Amino acid sequence: MLRRALAPLAALVALLLSFGLVAAPASAHDSLIASTPSDGETLTAAPTELTLSYSAEIAQIGADVVVTDPAGTVVSQPLTVAGTDVVVPLAADLAPGAYAIAWRVTSSDGHPIDGTLTFTLDVPAVASPTAEPTAEPTTEPTAEPSTSASETATEVESESASAEATETETAPAEDDATSNLPPWVLVVVALAVVGAIVALIARMRRDRAAGQGPHNR
Ligand SMILES: [Cu+2]
Incomplete structure (x- = not known):
C-alpha cells in the first residue's frame, strides 16, 4: 500500500x-568551509598569509587565488595546496583598506569551484620615507659615542652657566670668573642662588595665600 x-x-x-x-x-562537491582572515573580517594587523579551508582535499592542479589591495594591486604570491587547505603568502607592508580575494580550485570530484571573499585592513599607513630618517639619527650617535658624550657634557655646562648668568645678569664674564675663583666660592654662590630661589618661592606662596585667602573654590 x-x-x-x-x-x-x-x-x-x-x-x-x-x-x-x-x-x-x-x-560530492567540495566547498569552502573557513578562511583566515575570515570573510568580511577587519584586521588591526597585516596578515602574512591567507588560508582557505575546504570540506575535502582539493586537487593540486587548477588552484588559483588572487588577492588585491585597495589600489587593485595583486598582493598574493604563489600558493601551496596542503590537503584541505590552500595557503597563499601575502606581500609585506600591506596598505590599509579593503581587500578582495578571488579563489578558484578544483574540487576533489574534479569540478572547478570558485568564490570571492573580502577583508579590511585597519592599520596606519606604512610610509617608508619616514622610517628611514628615524633610523639614521639612532645609528649616528652609536657610531660616535665619545663625541656625542662630550657634546652633551658641554651642553649641560653651558646650560648651568647660562642659568647662573641670568641670575646675576653678567653673562659674558661668568665663564672667566668661575674658572679663576676657588671652589668654595662656587659652593657659596650656589647656596646663595638656591636660598634666593627658596625665599622667592616662599614669598610668592605667602603673597598668593594673602591675596586669595583660604582655598574656598
Ligand atoms: Cu562537484
Whole structure:
C-alpha cells in the first residue's frame, strides 16, 4: 500500500537526479568551509598569509587565488595546496583598506569551484620615507659615542652657566670668573642662588595665600 504510493515518487526523484536537478550531488562537491582572515573580517594587523579551508582535499592542479589591495594591486604570491587547505603568502607592508580575494580550485570530484571573499585592513599607513630618517639619527650617535658624550657634557655646562648668568645678569664674564675663583666660592654662590630661589618661592606662596585667602573654590 505505502510502497505502491511511494513508487512513482521514487521514480520522479531518480528522474530528477539523472538530470542533475536535485541538490544531492553537492555532497560530492567540495566547498569552502573557513578562511583566515575570515570573510568580511577587519584586521588591526597585516596578515602574512591567507588560508582557505575546504570540506575535502582539493586537487593540486587548477588552484588559483588572487588577492588585491585597495589600489587593485595583486598582493598574493604563489600558493601551496596542503590537503584541505590552500595557503597563499601575502606581500609585506600591506596598505590599509579593503581587500578582495578571488579563489578558484578544483574540487576533489574534479569540478572547478570558485568564490570571492573580502577583508579590511585597519592599520596606519606604512610610509617608508619616514622610517628611514628615524633610523639614521639612532645609528649616528652609536657610531660616535665619545663625541656625542662630550657634546652633551658641554651642553649641560653651558646650560648651568647660562642659568647662573641670568641670575646675576653678567653673562659674558661668568665663564672667566668661575674658572679663576676657588671652589668654595662656587659652593657659596650656589647656596646663595638656591636660598634666593627658596625665599622667592616662599614669598610668592605667602603673597598668593594673602591675596586669595583660604582655598574656598
Ligand atoms: Cu562537484
